[in-house]
Amino acid sequence: MRVKRGLADMLRGGVIMDVVTPAEAKIAEDAGAVAVMALERVPADIRRDGGVARMSDPVMIEGIQEAVTIPVMAKARIGHFAEAQILESLGVDYVDESEVLTPADESHHIDKWSFTVPFVCGATNLGEALRRISEGACMIRSKGEAGTGNIVEAVRHLRSILGDIRKITQADQAELFDWAKQLQAPLGLVQEIAETGSLPVPMFCAGGIATPADASLVMQLGAEAVFVGSGIFKSEDPAPRAKAIVEAVTHYQDPAMVAKVSRGLGDAMPGLEIGELETKLAERGW
Amino acid sequence: MSRTVGVLALQGASREHSTALEKLGATVLQVRVPEDLRGVEALVIPGGESTTISMLLESSGTFEPLARLIKEGLPVLGTCAGMILLAKDVIDGRPDQKSFAQIDIAVRRNGFGRQIASFESDLNISGFTSPFRGVFIRAPLVQSCDPSVETLATIELDGGVQSTVLCRQGNVTVSSFHPELTEDLRIHQMFLENLD
Numbered sequence: 001m002r003v004k005r006g007l008a009d010m011l012r013g014g015v016i017m018d019v020v021t022p023a024e025a026k027i028a029e030d031a032g033a034v035a036v037m038a039l040e041r042v043p044a045d046i047r048r049d050g051g052v053a054r055m056s057d058p059v060m061i062e063g064i065q066e067a068v069t070i071p072v073m074a075k076a077r078i079g080h081f082a083e084a085q086i087l088e089s090l091g092v093d094y095v096d097e098s099e100v101l102t103p104a105d106e107s108h109h110i111d112k113w114s115f116t117v118p119f120v121c122g123a124t125n126l127g128e129a130l131r132r133i134s135e136g137a138c139m140i141r142s143k144g145e146a147g148t149g150n151i152v153e154a155v156r157h158l159r160s161i162l163g164d165i166r167k168i169t170q171a172d173q174a175e176l177f178d179w180a181k182q183l184q185a186p187l188g189l190v191q192e193i194a195e196t197g198s199l200p201v202p203m204f205c206a207g208g209i210a211t212p213a214d215a216s217l218v219m220q221l222g223a224e225a226v227f228v229g230s231g232i233f234k235s236e237d238p239a240p241r242a243k244a245i246v247e248a249v250t251h252y253q254d255p256a257m258v259a260k261v262s263r264g265l266g267d268a269m270p271g272l273e274i275g276e277l278e279t280k281l282a283e284r285g286w
Numbered sequence: 287m288s289r290t291v292g293v294l295a296l297q298g299a300s301r302e303h304s305t306a307l308e309k310l311g312a313t314v315l316q317v318r319v320p321e322d323l324r325g326v327e328a329l330v331i332p333g334g335e336s337t338t339i340s341m342l343l344e345s346s347g348t349f350e351p352l353a354r355l356i357k358e359g360l361p362v363l364g365t366c367a368g369m370i371l372l373a374k375d376v377i378d379g380r381p382d383q384k385s386f387a388q389i390d391i392a393v394r395r396n397g398f399g400r401q402i403a404s405f406e407s408d409l410n411i412s413g414f415t416s417p418f419r420g421v422f423i424r425a426p427l428v429q430s431c432d433p434s435v436e437t438l439a440t441i442e443l444d445g446g447v448q449s450t451v452l453c454r455q456g457n458v459t460v461s462s463f464h465p466e467l468t469e470d471l472r473i474h475q476m477f478l479e480n481l482d
Contacts, residue, residue, distance in 0.1 A: 003404045006423040006467055010333045010366070013297040029380070032342065034297060034335040069380060069395060070335055071424065093401035093424070116402050250296050250342055251318060 001138070004118035007071065007093060008139035008202040011035055011225050015215070015246045016204075018042050018229040020060075022067035028232070031242035035071040035093065037227065038064040043100045043147030044230035044269065047279070053101040055083040061090055073120070078285050079105025088117040094139070096120045097132075099284035100146045100229075107286065112136030122206065124157045124282050126164040130185035133201055140199060142223070143282040144207015147230050149271030151208040153282055154218060158205060162222045169197045207282070210235070210268045212248030212261050219252035236266035289481055292317040292326035296342040298334020298367060302466035306474045320351045328361040328481055331368030333423065333464050336376075336395065339367055340384045349384060356388050361457045363477045369460035370395060370426050377429060389458040390432030391450070397427020409463070411439040411452060411473075418470055420451060420463035428453070428462060 014034030019025040025036045040056045041049065055076050065072050071093035076083035078097055083104075087095050097110050099122050112119040113136035122143035123129035129140045142161070144154030168179055168190060176194055180187040192200055205223035209215055210231040218226060226249055232242045244261040251257035274280075291307050293300045295316035304314045307330070315326055323329075329352070331339075343349040356362055356372075364372040375392035376385055398404070401424055408417035420441070428450040431437060439452040439461075452461045452473070459480075465473035 002421055002467060003406055003423065006404065006421055006464065007401050009299045009302065009467065010335070010423055012299060012301070012334075013295070014335060014338055029337065032338045034338050069378065070337060071401065088402065091400045091402055118401065246338070246342070247345060251346075254318075 005138040005201050007118060008120070011071070011204075012202055013250060014225050015242075015249050016073065016225065016227045017232055017242060018227070019064060019233070022063045024233055024238075025064045025067045025072075027239050028242060029068045029070055031239055032246035033070060033242065034225070035073055036064060036068060037073045037075065037096060037229075038092075039075055042230040042233060043281070044149070044234050045147075046100060047147040047281075053077075055080070055087065055101070058086065058090055061087070061092065065091070075101055076110070077101040078103040079108050079110060081110045084110050084115060084117075084119075088115055092117065094118055094120055097137075098122065099143055099281050103284050109135050109285070120204070122282070122285060123161065125160045125183075127183035127185050128285065129161055129199060129203075130183060130189045133189060133199070134186050137201065139202050139204060141204040141206040141227055142218075143285075144205070144209075145274055145277070146207045146281050147272075148208050148274065148277070149210040149231055149234070149269040150274055151210070151214045151217065152274060154205050154207045154209065155221065157207075157282075158218060158221045158223060161199075161203065165193055165198065168193050209245070210271065211265075212244045212258050215245050215248040216252040216255075216258045219249055225249065231269055234269035236268075241265045241268070288313050289478060290315060290325050290327050291478075292323060292329045294329065294331045294339070294368075296334075296346065296348075297338045298332045299464070299466055300332045303330045303332050303365075303474075306466055306471055307478070310471055310475055310478055312478060317348070319346050320348050323348070323351060323355065326360070328363075328477070329355075330477075331362065331364040331371055332466065333366035333368065336367040336370040337380050337383055339371060344384060353386050356386050356458070359457050361477070361481055362388075362459070363474075364458070364460040365464055365466060366423065366425060366462060369393060369462055372458055372460050389453070389455045389460055390435050391453065391460070392429045393426040393462070394429050395426055396424050397429070398422060398425045400424065407441060409439045409441065409451060413438070413476070414472060418465070418472060419468050421467045422463045425462045
């Protein structure tokens with residue numbers, strides 16, 4: 001577990017960027033990404049095109065592995081352990097069991113303990129986060145609402161998870177049993193949170209980050225690193241925006257610095273109103 | 287007397303180093319911009335992504351002043367990415383990747399392989415009476431060491447070759463593993479004791 005979560009620790013304070021080609025992976029690395037997520041379509045395109053979204057073609061993942069020296073992550077469908085096995089055999093550095101792809105199992109997530117490769121999973125609330133950790137996830141990210149360029153859902157998820165953690169640290173022993181029941185999460189993990197005041201694995205933010213200010217916002221709310229999906233390569237000028245988001249994650253506590261890097265980046269991705277969505281990806285997973 | 291130690295906090299596992307140093311009684315300052323270096327008596331460069339940290343060192347203007355301080359003798363401990371950033375020769379790095387080049391070793395980035403090859407191992411460290419648990423995450427591999435570099439611990443590679451994982455030259459100490467990821471404070475303690 002220490003070795004598996006260790007890589008997540010090393011990614012803290014960094015930006016993990018979605019890329020669909022080796023050329024994009026290079027741009028991400030040049031901009032200072034700590035890792036890239038190799039996938040066939042960014043969430044905004046998955047949302048637009050519809051159809052079943054699956055694990056990427058191994059050729060494409062290998063191409064990206066060749067193109068960069070930083071860690072390469074890839075997505076498997078929720079519950080699709082065969083896809084995860086394939087990704088592990090390709091030597092990806094992290095598997096994202098992701099709601100952005102079409103779920104393969106309606107009630108079971110992957111048993112992540114049975115893998116050597118570490119897993120990251122999305123969560124909308126603390127109960128979901130703790131269930132994923134009990135299944136072996138070594139990193140949790142907010143789900144947000146991928147492909148929208150709208151930060152509101154990620155903020156909701158972060159506030160829910162981190163707010164409940166703060167409440168648990170104030171609870172007495174008897175109340176912890178009730179918390180475990182309410183969250184539908186293992187008591188041991190709830191007790192651990194009461195003691196340490198934090199999740200047992202790093203907590204990153206994903207879903208809707210489009211600007212340096214978005215990155216600063218979620219870091220100030222308590223995220224330890226950020227994933228940027230469509231926000232970079234669906235913007236007008238990806239390279240400077242990618243670099244600006246990297247700078248904003250490092251200097252998130254310094255508004256003057258975030259202002260400086262926010263200048264003249266061109267148009268952000270257009271973005272979508274959450275109320276008008278047909279499919280909410282965050283509702284996938286349980 | 288309490289020492290003031292800076293921890294480079296541009297990216298990576300700076301928090302664990304801060305916690306370890308504070309447990310040992312040091313005053314810790316997070317370093318992100320050149321002004322943060324004021325009053326720092328020693329510095330830790332943590333694990334993280336060396337390419338990212340290198341870029342952020344430059345863009346924040348911290349590279350030059352820090353390079354000068356290290357050259358002038360500021361004691362510095364670099365772990366994993368920190369080792370790469372302090373090594374004289376970096377193999378498999380990015381061409382634009384900067385290094386302080388203050389310890390005479392050649393390191394290969396991710397020399398032990400990808401994350402699935404990451405591992406833990408007990409290490410015999412010179413001066414320690416019991417083994418130290420080394421956590422290696424996509425770790426750099428020391429390919430060669432100048433004789434002037436003092437090797438403090440090695441690991442046996444396939445084929446029986448011993449490779450350096452902890453070493454020191456003058457004011458610079460580097461490890462390819464992560465002492466900050468275990469509860470064992472002996473390497474941080476050794477670093478602080480050497481400041482006296």
